[in-house]
Amino acid sequence: MTIARVPQVPASETPLRLLGARIIDGTGREPIERGEVLIEKGVFSYVGPQRDEEIAGATTVDLTxxxxxxxxxxxxxxxxxxxxxxxxxxxxxxxxxxxxxxxxTLRDTLMAGVTTIRDLGGLTPGFRNLIARGALVGPRAHMAISVLSPTGGHADMHMPNGLSLIPQEMAEMRLVDTDDEVRVTVRELIRTGADVIKVCTTGGVSSPSDTPSDLGVPEHHVRIAVEEGQRRQGQPVTAHAQGSAGILEAIKGGVASVEHGYEIDDEGIELMLEKGTYLVPTLSSALRVPDPAKVPPFLYQKKVVWSNIAREHVSRAIKAGVKVALGTDAGVCPHGTNLTELGHMVSLGMSPMDAITAGTMNAATLLRVEDALGSVEEGKLADLVITDVDPLTEIERLADPTEIRVVVQGGRVVKDNDAWLPVPVVLPGLAG
Ligand SMILES: [Zn+2]
Structure with a gap:
């Protein structure tokens, strides 16, 4: 891991000592009851059982x-x-x-307890830069910038009359139909600052002119994108893939993760287990059937069919032990309630502890930042949340962002609604 992949946020200077709370560290290990977390210069300098001795200069708070x-x-x-x-x-x-x-939206996402995001299409690198220098409050951001699909595929936002629906300020979607177009596009995106390359190997639910079973970027183009990433800093490739055939093309082409994976079949599950591919099932979107009065009929019908498919197939993948990382597709479902996904994962058979790991250490590993983030362990950047909820028995309550009472990012308290901590909340403005 290079530190460049971990967007920094300015750290707080005062050591902060949190005593008495239960610590669920993100690795899947048993919780530490009556724990202690010491944060110095934005980093966890002690995590373990609560110690008796005084620590000079530290701001201490009891979180029993x-x-x-x-x-x-x-x-x-x-x-x-x-x-x-x-x-x-x-x-x-x-x-x-x-x-x-x-x-x-970035602020709301952070307030929901999400201190790191991966934006899979639309966000431009200027936002990452503003957050990293403390001028904008938001999660540390990894990004794909643009999405790759063939002409007429899932990322093709042209209407039948040829006009594009993508507004100027959003990163444009990229159409790739030949080997060279894939190569050049991946190289351009890496030049622009993409941390991950996103391809669409199938159509989708929300696009009017294709279906989740349609095939998109073929396996050999996935492989070219993977090769291009490997020639650089190893930028991984992820695939929007919903129907089973396109999911297989993505996995065989060497993606690091399958997004959605709604119709993952036994062959796909076996291949993912063998290759260590992650599944990001985006259940917050998959299981959300919209009000039929508010969406076009095609969308309502597709949603009903595909949410049932997702429920059945994704729970099979979870049971088989496929590695899962938490992703919601927020933007397609509401922003600012991202941890709703934890409850959905548990409803499809995952244990609460595994769901937490999917949202922390697994996700950090998928983003290749696991040396710096993803768990409450000594030496890591001090990103944490504090709640009154017992996540092991009532995880669905974390869907409500007000249950995330405290958010600390890089040792800096960015949310503390009930003033649990005796330190000021640092909320940088737009002009920092
Ligand atoms: Zn998406």
């Missing part, structure tokens, strides 16, 4: 009865997209409406 967990990851978001708008309305907005709207 509360639970500390790592800051969560959402590895599949579209923070520059909003449910309430849709592409047609978005195209009518002014740039400042869109950009400030994106900034508000």
């Amino acid at each position: 009865g509360k639970t500390i967990m790592p800051g969560f990851f959402d590895v599949h978001v579209h923070v520059s997209m909003g449910l309430e708008t849709g592409f047609q309305a978005m195209a009518a907005q002014f740039p400042e409406e869109r950009n400030i709207g994106t900034a508000a």
Whole structure:
């Protein structure tokens, strides 16, 4: 891991000592009851059972009865997209409406307990840079920038008359039909600062002109994208893949993760286990059937069919032990309630502890930042959340962002609604 892949946020200077809470560290290990976390210069300098001795200069707080967990990851978001708008309305907005709207979404995502995101299409690197220098409050951000599909495929946002629905401020979607187009596009995206390359190996639920069973970027183009990443800093490839045939093409082509994976079959499950491929099942979107009065009939019908498919197939993959990382597809489902996904995972058969690991250490490993983030362990950057909820018996309550009472990012307290900590909340403004 290079540190460049871990967008930094400015650290707090005062050592902060949290005593008495239960610590669920993100690795899947048994919780530490009556634990202690010491944060110095933005890093965990002690994590373990509570110690008796005084520590000079530290701000100390008793958190008995509360639970500390790592800051969560959402590895599949579209923070520059909003449910309430849709592409047609978005195209009518002014740039400042869109950009400030994106900034508000980033803040809401952090307040929901998500200290790191991976944006899989739309977000431009300027937001990552603003967050990293403390000028904007938001999760540390990894990003794909653009999405690759063939002409007429899932990422092709042209209407039948040829006009594009993508507004100017959003990263454009990229159409690739030949080997060279794949190569050049991946190289351009890496030049622009992509941390991950996203390809669509199938169509989708929300696109009007294709279906989840349609095939998109073929296996040999996935392989070219993987090779190009490996020639650089190893930028991984992830695939939007919903129908079983396209899921197989993605896995065989060498992706690091399958997004959605709604119709994953036995062959796919076996291959994922063998290759260590992650599944990001985006259940917050898959299981959400919209109000039929509010969406076009094609979308409602597709949603009903595909949410049932997802429920059946994803629970089979979970049972088989496929590695799962937490991603919601927020932007297609509501922003700012990202931890709803934990309850969905548990409803499909995952244990609460495994769901927490999917949202912390597994996600960090998928993003290749596990040396610096993803768990409450000594030496790691101090990203954590504190709650009154018992995540092991009532994890679905974490869907409500007000249950995430405290959020600490890089040792800096960015949310503390009930003033549990005797330190000021640092919320950088837009002009920092
Ligand atoms: Zn998505």
